[in-house]
Amino acid sequence: MKELEVFREWKKNRHEYARDWQKRTGGKVMGYFCTYVPEEILYAAGVLPVRVLGSHEPQNVTEPHIFAMFCPFCRDCLAQGLKGRYKYLDGLMIAQSCLHIRQAYTSWVKHVPVPFSYYLCMPHKVQSKRAYPFLRGELEAFKKAVEKWTGKEISDKALTDAIAVYNENRRLMRELYDLRKAPEPPISGEEAMEITMAQQMTDKKEHNEALRKLLAALPKRKRDRPAGTRLMIIGSEDDDLDFLHMVESLNKEQYPATFVIDEHCTGSRYFWNDVPEDTDKLMAIARRYIERPPCPTKDWEERRRIPHMLKLAKDFGVQGAIVMQQKFCDPHELDTVAIRKELEKKGIKTLFLEFDVTVPIGQFRIRVEAFLETIKQDDLF
Amino acid sequence: MADKKGKYPTEPLKCWDKAKKIREDYYRNYAAAHDKGGLRWAGGAWTFDAIPAGLGDDVYPITSEPYGASCAYDKKFSLRCLEATEKAGYARDLCAYMRNYWGSILLNEFAFGGPFPKPDFLWQDHICCSHAKWYQVVSELEHGIPHYSIDVAVGPESEINPNKIDYIVGQMHDGIEFLEKTTGRKYQDNLLIKAVKNTCRATSTWAKVCELNKTVPAPLDEKSMYSLYVLGTIQKSSQAVADFYEELLKEVQDRVARGIAATPNERCRVMSDTQPPWGFLSVFRYLEKFGTVSIGSLYTFGLIGAWEVAPDGQWVHRKTPMETGVSINDRDKALRVLTEWELHKPEWQHFYSPHLKSEMMIRIAKQWKLDGVMLHYNRGCEGLSLGIAENRLALLKAGFPVMVFEGNMGDEREFDMTRTMSRIDSFMETLGMKKEFD
Numbered sequence: 001m002k003e004l005e006v007f008r009e010w011k012k013n014r015h016e017y018a019r020d021w022q023k024r025t026g027g028k029v030m031g032y033f034c035t036y037v038p039e040e041i042l043y044a045a046g047v048l049p050v051r052v053l054g055s056h057e058p059q060n061v062t063e064p065h066i067f068a069m070f071c072p073f074c075r076d077c078l079a080q081g082l083k084g085r086y087k088y089l090d091g092l093m094i095a096q097s098c099l100h101i102r103q104a105y106t107s108w109v110k111h112v113p114v115p116f117s118y119y120l121c122m123p124h125k126v127q128s129k130r131a132y133p134f135l136r137g138e139l140e141a142f143k144k145a146v147e148k149w150t151g152k153e154i155s156d157k158a159l160t161d162a163i164a165v166y167n168e169n170r171r172l173m174r175e176l177y178d179l180r181k182a183p184e185p186p187i188s189g190e191e192a193m194e195i196t197m198a199q200q201m202t203d204k205k206e207h208n209e210a211l212r213k214l215l216a217a218l219p220k221r222k223r224d225r226p227a228g229t230r231l232m233i234i235g236s237e238d239d240d241l242d243f244l245h246m247v248e249s250l251n252k253e254q255y256p257a258t259f260v261i262d263e264h265c266t267g268s269r270y271f272w273n274d275v276p277e278d279t280d281k282l283m284a285i286a287r288r289y290i291e292r293p294p295c296p297t298k299d300w301e302e303r304r305r306i307p308h309m310l311k312l313a314k315d316f317g318v319q320g321a322i323v324m325q326q327k328f329c330d331p332h333e334l335d336t337v338a339i340r341k342e343l344e345k346k347g348i349k350t351l352f353l354e355f356d357v358t359v360p361i362g363q364f365r366i367r368v369e370a371f372l373e374t375i376k377q378d379d380l381f
Numbered sequence: 382m383a384d385k386k387g388k389y390p391t392e393p394l395k396c397w398d399k400a401k402k403i404r405e406d407y408y409r410n411y412a413a414a415h416d417k418g419g420l421r422w423a424g425g426a427w428t429f430d431a432i433p434a435g436l437g438d439d440v441y442p443i444t445s446e447p448y449g450a451s452c453a454y455d456k457k458f459s460l461r462c463l464e465a466t467e468k469a470g471y472a473r474d475l476c477a478y479m480r481n482y483w484g485s486i487l488l489n490e491f492a493f494g495g496p497f498p499k500p501d502f503l504w505q506d507h508i509c510c511s512h513a514k515w516y517q518v519v520s521e522l523e524h525g526i527p528h529y530s531i532d533v534a535v536g537p538e539s540e541i542n543p544n545k546i547d548y549i550v551g552q553m554h555d556g557i558e559f560l561e562k563t564t565g566r567k568y569q570d571n572l573l574i575k576a577v578k579n580t581c582r583a584t585s586t587w588a589k590v591c592e593l594n595k596t597v598p599a600p601l602d603e604k605s606m607y608s609l610y611v612l613g614t615i616q617k618s619s620q621a622v623a624d625f626y627e628e629l630l631k632e633v634q635d636r637v638a639r640g641i642a643a644t645p646n647e648r649c650r651v652m653s654d655t656q657p658p659w660g661f662l663s664v665f666r667y668l669e670k671f672g673t674v675s676i677g678s679l680y681t682f683g684l685i686g687a688w689e690v691a692p693d694g695q696w697v698h699r700k701t702p703m704e705t706g707v708s709i710n711d712r713d714k715a716l717r718v719l720t721e722w723e724l725h726k727p728e729w730q731h732f733y734s735p736h737l738k739s740e741m742m743i744r745i746a747k748q749w750k751l752d753g754v755m756l757h758y759n760r761g762c763e764g765l766s767l768g769i770a771e772n773r774l775a776l777l778k779a780g781f782p783v784m785v786f787e788g789n790m791g792d793e794r795e796f797d798m799t800r801t802m803s804r805i806d807s808f809m810e811t812l813g814m815k816k817e818f819d
Contacts, residue, residue, distance in 0.1 A: 043798040067770050069474065069760045098510050098535060099767050100733070106734045119733060123548065124507055125532035130551035134535075139545035222431060300513040301520075301528045330763055334514040338521065340470070 001221060002213040004191055010198040019049050019088050019369045021203060028090035028150060033077065033105050033115075035200070035270045036095035036122040036295070038139060038285050044162035044340040045146050051200035052077050052086065052104075053239050058358055059083070059189075065107040068142050070356045071100045071326040073237050078104040081112045085176060091116035091149065095289075096124070098297050098331050106203065118142065120300045126290045126298045137288040143282065159281040169204045172211040177268065179218055180260045181316050186221040189233065189259020190244040196267050197239055228256025230317050230376050232348075234263045234339065235324035235355075236332040243359050247322075247368050255372045261316040263309045264324075269293045296331035307334065313348055320349045320375045322368070327354045349375055385644025387596045387818075392636075397628055398808070400609055403625055406494045406614050407441075415498075418443045420564060423519065425512055427726070429531065431576035431618035432553060433504050435568045436560055442501065445515065447614045449478025452485060452492050453659040453791035454759060462794055463819045466476035469528055471518075476511045477761030477791030486522050501562045503528040504556070505667045509733050509764035521642055531560045537612055538725045538731045546720055553716045570712045576618035577755035579716045581687070581701040583617045586626035588686035588698035593633045595749050598642030600633050603653060603675035604665035605643060613685035643792040644674040649809075652745060652778045655759040656790035661798055667805060671814040675747050679742055680765065683727030696744050699725060728765070735768020739775030746781045753782040753812050755805075761789035 010017050018029050027046045032039075039049040061082040062075040070152045080086055081104075094105040109117045121138050123131040149155055176195065179186055187195075199207050200226035231247070262268055263354055273292050276315025298302075299305045313321065321343050325332035340350045351371040353364060394400075398522025405489035414421045419439030424430070425444040433440055450458045467473055469487055489498045503526055507513040513530035522527045522529050531552045535545035559569050581772065588609060590695050594601055602611075609629060612622045635641075646669070653675050657664070665675055682688070687699035702709065709715050722728070731738030746754060754776050759766045776783050809816070 032648070062768075064774060065770050067758050067766055069758075069763065069766065099763055102733075103735070103768055103771075106736065106768060110771070119536070121534065121536045121545070123532055124513070124534055125530070125552060128532070128555065130548050130555070131532075134544060134548035147516060295629055296514070297510050300517045301508075301530060328474050330475055331510045331514065333475050334511065334518065336472070337470040337518075 001217065003210070003217045004187070004194075004363065005200040006210050010202050011194050012366075014050070014201045014287075015085060015088070018048065019105050020086060021048055029088060030091040030093060030116075031074050031089040032084055032092070033094040033101045034097040035265045036289055038095070038142070038289060039216060039283050040162045040166050040275065041139065041143050041146060041154065043160040043165065044167070045150045045152060045365065047091070047146070047150065048203055052080060053200075054056070054244070054357065055085070055198070056240065060359060065111070065337060066103050067092060069328055071236075071328045072101060072355070073326045074100040074104040076357050077101065080105050081108040084112075089114050091118070093118040093120060095120045095122040097295055100329065105246060106129055115263045122289065122297050125300075126294060127300070127302060127304070130281065131290050132286055135290060136280075139286055140281045159285075162356065163275045163281065163284065165204045165208065167274045169199065169208050169211070170274050172208055172215065173199065173271045175215060176211065177261070183258055184223065184227050185258060186218045186223065188244075188248050189231070189262070190241055190248055192259070192262070193239065193241055193244055193267065196270060200266070200270065205327055215335065225252040227257045227258040228252070229258075229372050230260045230319045230377055231257055232261045232263065232309075232313055232316065232318040232321040233259050233267075235322060236264060236326045236329045238262070238264045238324060238355070239266045239267055240355055240359055242361060243355070243364060244262050246361050246365055250365070250369060250372070255369055257372055261318060263293070263312055265295060268312070269295070296335045299335070303338060306339060309339070310342060310346060312345065313343065313375060318348055320351070322353060322371075324353045324355050327356050385788070387642075389640060389645050389647060389748075391645040394632060394719060396625070396632055397608075398611060399625060399628070403612055403621055404615065408443070411441045411443045412491060412495060412498045413495065414439070418782060421498060421500045422502050422504050424516070424738075425506060426614035427508070427723075428504055428506045429553065429719060429723070430504075430616060431573060431580050432556060434576035434618050435557070435558060435570065435573035436564055436566050437569065438571070439780055442497075442504075442616060444615050445482045446478045447611050448485075448492065449791050450611075450656070450659045452481035452678035452792070453477065455492065456660045456793050458490070458492060459660070459791065459793065463794075464538055467572050474760065476515070476763070477789050479511055479515045480792050482515075483518065484518065484521060491517065497522055498523050498525060502560070503679050504560075505530040507532045508534045508729055511764070523598065526568070527559070527563045527701045529556050531556060533723070533729070534732065535724070537730050537737055542722065543726050545724075546717060549720045550713070550716045553720070557712070570715070573712060574709050574715045575620075577709060577719045578701075578703060579620055579623040580618045580719065581703065583613055583623040583626050584685050584687040584722075585698045585701050586623065586630055587613050588682065588688050590626065590630050590633050591682040591686055592697060593637050595639070596637045597650070597750060598640070598644065598647040599642060599650065599674050599676045600636035600641055601677070602665065603644035603663055603681055606677055607657070607662070610685060615683055634715050642674070644669050646672040647674045648672040649812055649814050650673070650750055651753045651755055652742075652749065652751055653755045653757060654742070654769065654772065655680055655757045656762055657757060658788040658793070658796040659790055660793045661788075661796055661801075664801060664805070666697040667802060670816045671809045672818055673809065673814060675755070676751070679727060679738065682745070683741070686734055687694050687722065687725065688727055691726065696741070731768055732764070735771035736775065738768060739772050742772055742776060743779045743781070746776065746779070751781065752782065753805040755784045755786065755808070758787040759790050760787065760795050761791045781809060782808070
């Protein structure tokens with residue numbers, strides 16, 4: 001389907017896209033770690049934010065920099081920097097989230113210096129009313145730093161326009177995800193992941209345009225296999241297309257299955273809520289990031305992530321959930337037991353899998369097939 | 382073998398038994414708090430323990446990291462705790478202190494005897510990913526104990542500003558409301574002020590003690606320091622701990638004046654990093670066979686110690702607010718002083734960049750006159766192992782030989798004693814040291 005192809009191309013040729021964007025707009029490109037980065041401020045300054053992701057290849061360059069007990073994702077991301085794959089970046093930043101990914105940032109800026117780098121102190125206690133003025137203050141400092149770096153003032157109008165583009169993008173993505181509630185969703189989980197990955201690497205105006213075309217074409221689309229078991233994928237950072245492809249390509253007579261929804265930061269958590277209306281634009285942005293579906297690092301004292309995922313499971317008619325995480329991911333390990341318990345209380349079976357830079361497709365296939373069989377048995381009896 | 386008498390005189394610490402008693406009383410008082418109508422609370426070693434002190438003199442804490450370390454020291458008990466936690470579904474690569482602590486709850490066994498004493502509320506801070514989440518799980522395991530955590534991750538000391546202070550102080554004020562509501566007690570600001578002053582006094586004095594280890598021969602060795610610094614991790618806001626550190630300081634000053642060494646054959650000085658494998662502290666005694674003393678570490682100096690850089694570049698104890706003429710007269714001022722004081726904590730800086738930690742480690746290596754560094758790649762603590770590989774690179778670049786050993790502070794299954802000793806042998810050889818002392 002050509003309307004889908006563009007997202008696949010962007011995802012596949014992310015570096016070419018960014019370099020081309022730089023050339024044709026004359027703008028700066030900011031690499032970022034973690035989806036708590038307030039992209040609206042960068043976009044208002046004419047900067048393209050691109051999320052740094054790994055390449056899922058074995059590598060041997062990060063061992064001297066990150067102790068092996070830290071997650072494979074942070075090491076894979078750092079490897080991209082050390083291997084020079086992001087040489088075009090004008091800046092690199094992180095919003096405070098987990099300790100693991102922080103190391104990719106701190107080692108990168110030390111060993112592969114960039115003209116501008118920034119550590120944004122995103123608060124952890126997002127459940128406190130004190131987080132709002134604090135984050136607003138941090139955003140103000142960040143805005144000033146970006147203005148100094150780019151040599152341009154960021155006006156309220158530029159912020160309003162950037163927020164509008166981003167909110168439009170989020171609205172279109174939710175519209176796309178709504179289609180997945182259908183008994184026979186018109187797109188697979190793999191395709192949805194390609195779209196969300198591209199979303200984090202491209203100019204949102206261009207992504208919006210492509211989304212509009214896709215949304216116009218999708219109602220006529222019929223997939224060549226039944227939706228089968230409706231799955232949810234829950235977890236830490238996840239851009240492992242090979243895994244989703246494997247699950248959705250299993251024998252369609254025996255194990256038809258489709259991922260109909262996700263709850264992770266490379267997916268729905270990235271776009272689920274909008275920047276609200278507020279005359280104070282920085283406060284509006286602060287509210288958006290504080291009130292978004294939380295990363296486990298910020299989901300305390302009350303667990304607010306679980307009710308959100310239970311609602312998603314209900315709304316999307318989920319029958320089984322694959323709870324995945326990057327190996328050694330402590331924040332997710334601290335949620336997994338509670339998540340599985342609550343899902344299973346609702347009658348949603350779970351399968352837990354630990355992901356590495358590359359996934360053992362053969363072993364995972366056997367486990368997923370067994371998991372799908374247990375769900376089917378419930379239907380039989 | 383060389384003369385057993387040694388190059389320097391040595392003697393045991395006179396205040397050793399007192400340190401042990403403070404620790405024993407601490408755990409006993411916590412367990413027995415309800416018998417006397419008092420309250421129990423649990424939180425981390427870095428939590429602002431001065432704040433619950435305002436609830437009364439009969440409020441007793443248990444801090445979880447030292448408790449986890451105590452479990453780890455008893456290998457059999459620790460293994461049962463770890464296995465109970467794994468059986469409940471928790472990953473075995475999580476913080477080892479946390480798993481020992483959770484295991485103790487799951488088994489309902491207190492490391493110091495009897496059933497695990499359930500706290501009345503949970504009071505934690507949060508800078509490491511595991512901190513507040515640790516107590517979220519504790520609250521669940523204990524069927525809903527009220528929990529309050531304070532986010533302190535506002536950036537390194539060089540970037541402190543009023544916005545950051547207000548964020549933490551605001552949470553503290555809300556926390557006091559939580560404490561009053563949870564316990565039904567009226568909060569006493571005078572007790573808070575006293576506890577804040579004790580915190581500053583205890584942590585500054587501990588740094589003074591560590592400063593004295595710049596002396597050759599070192600008056601203290603790190604293995605002994607573990608039994609002393611721990612008091613600051615269990616209750617840094619208490620009068621007993623602050624007073625003890627002043628007594629200890631006097632004794633260590635006297636040791637320096639008389640040339641008393643911790644290791645009588647000292648001829649090589651190293652430091653370690655991160656928590657040691659608690660069940661295997663004999664590693665430090667093994668070093669002594671080479672005439673090597675571990676004089677401490679950023680961990681033993683800076684986990685609770687309060688430090689600052691003097692105009693001449695020396696790393697010295699931070700002067701207390703009382704010494705610099707700051708008056709603390711009300712709740713808000715006390716909370717602000719406490720926040721600013723703790724934001725300078727050395728072991729909080731590397732959470733933002735390993736390069737800040739490297740600077741401190743290199744400073745220690747130079748000023749404490751070190752010959753080498755032993756880095757514990759500690760699988761049990763992601764917080765203090767954060768950026769440790771970068772620290773290694775920086776120390777090497779600064780000209781200090783570095784030995785790395787992998788292990789776990791609280792999970793004996795992840796520490797290979799024989800291999801570590803073999804690494805020490807090789808490291809000592811590279812430093813030109815021979816195993817000459819029994």
